[in-house]
Amino acid sequence: MPGPRAGYSAAVPTDAPARGLVVVVEDEPAIAEVIRMNLARAGYGVHVERDGDAGLSAVRTLRPAAVILDVGLPGLDGIEVCRRLRAAEDWVPVLFVTARDDEVDRIVGLELGADDYVTKPFSPRELVARVGTVLRRARGPLAGPAPLSLGRVRLDLADHRCFVDDTEVALTATEFDLLAHLMRRPGRVLSREQLISEVWGYSALAGNRTVDVHVAQVRAKLGDASPIRTVRGVGYGVEAAAG
Missing domain, CATH: 3.40.50.2300 (Response regulator)
Structure with a gap:
């Protein structure tokens, strides 16, 4: 055919x-x-x-x-x-x-x-x-969940928009989902394998480098407002809000 x-x-x-x-x-x-x-x-x-x-x-x-x-x-x-x-x-x-x-x-x-x-x-x-x-x-979700905020970064989950202070930052769908996944779990460190499974939705066959590159892209776009931290030998997380 x-x-x-x-x-x-x-x-x-x-x-x-x-x-x-x-x-x-x-x-x-x-x-x-x-x-x-x-x-x-x-x-x-x-x-x-x-x-x-x-x-x-x-x-x-x-x-x-x-x-x-x-x-x-x-x-x-x-x-x-x-x-x-x-x-x-x-x-x-x-x-x-x-x-x-x-x-x-x-x-x-x-x-x-x-x-x-x-x-x-x-x-x-x-x-x-x-x-x-x-x-x-x-x-994004069909409902209108409350925004996620951490430091200077705010995620509007209903409209899939990211802001640093009052300035919108363009993220791809995957970058947004990765950042939201981490911001929903402040204080926790997630391994690259966990992130591949939970954010990408499939096994770690995609390779750990995929996670590293996306994290680097999010950090570059957010600049010094990025809440993502690296724990060597373990993975990535965001700090819990003070107070």
Whole structure:
């Protein structure tokens, strides 16, 4: 069966509620079709592009709920597509897919603001599950919980917004979820393995370096207001509020 054409949008099954549009940018037709089929079956709308330039244009035009982005694309590669989105203050959740199991590629992608990263070959069901996890982070809880505050940092959980003093700081969905997870547990130190399981929602196969890079990004964005501390050989935590 031939794969979808570039620019193809998959219809959402009538027996499944639409869960949002996902733009898939993947130049290998067979892989694009597997991703499209599994996302559509899970209730997502899907738009497929085959190169970085067309993918970037599609994201800017369609305003999807999430983007699945192959790193090794013709034209603009996936890393450059993500770079341009973030430079334009577009914080749509991005999940990188790559055939290269290279930690340098992984770190560069995460530092650009990617929310997750999977390496080929991957389980299509796992990829769909990770899309769902990232979207739940991005949308935040349905109810309106009280904001989290610690020192100069305040998290508006209902609107998924972060503030230092009165200035808003743009965090990716994963960065926000990581910071909120730590701020809900002041005084506790969580291991990298715990954070992978509890924040990312899957086993530590993603690697401890993933946590380190995201923590570094949060710290860089919050500057000297960052409440996150490192406990060598153990993990990360935030100080309990004084008094």
